[in-house]
Amino acid sequence: MSYIHSNDSDAPFNKQFLIVDFTQKEIDNLSDRLRKLKSKLRIETKKLQSMCDHTYVRECLDDSCYREYAYICSKCKHFK
Numbered sequence: 001m002s003y004i005h006s007n008d009s010d011a012p013f014n015k016q017f018l019i020v021d022f023t024q025k026e027i028d029n030l031s032d033r034l035r036k037l038k039s040k041l042r043i044e045t046k047k048l049q050s051m052c053d054h055t056y057v058r059e060c061l062d063d064s065c066y067r068e069y070a071y072i073c074s075k076c077k078h079f080k
Contacts (some may be wrong), residue, residue, distance in 0.1 A: 052073060057074045
């Protein structure tokens, strides 16, 4: 988005266009930052789980008539 009208009567349009353009760029930057943070969190979680001396607890995953149970570490939330 880089097209701006040259007429003086289009000043409100140009102002709004710049606001929309700036907001879109800000959203793109925040989305990129969020993606990088999620990647970092995934890596750090794997490191934590590899260092943990796991203490597994049996937990119910589903509360229907056919319940599913899993062993989950109470410290790092690692599934067994």
